[in-house]
Amino acid sequence: MDEVRSSNQIPMDEMNSSNPVNVGSMSSDQMEHSEGFEVHKSVSEKRNLTWIDEMDNFLVDRLMEQMHKGQKIGRVFAKTAYAIVAQEIGENFELSCNSEHIKNRMKT
Known part of the structure; x- marks a missing residue:
């Protein structure tokens, strides 16, 4: 029977900088400071606008x-x-x- 893994469990061989991975519940700060992770910001993420x-x-x-x-x-x-x-x-x-x-x- 095949083992099912959750989306935030990543085998060590998949953890390299050339492979973007699903990091599940990690915060963006954790991802930015973890080696081997590439941070992808979603399109729906909004930027604040400074009004003058x-x-x-x-x-x-x-x-x-x-x-x-x-x-x-x-x-x-x-x-x-x-x-x-x-x-x-x-x-x-x-x-x-x-x-x-x-x-x-x-x-x-």
Whole structure:
């Protein structure tokens, strides 16, 4: 009968830097400090965005523009409005910005 191993048990012959491995429940700090592990960050992992006054002013101007175009329904903007403003901020300030950054900034 074959032995079944959990996803966080890795044989020693599989633990080399050329083989990315499933590390199960290890934290990223543990992985970064363990020899033989390669840290892969998931695509869904989000980066924080540091907002400066210029960006805030730009955001308000672009949201006002979207509101005048009819992209604000009740108390919220349409998804396309957030996407357009995020793209404009990204292009203007040369950074990676998405709709979630915009929504979160509006909460603060």
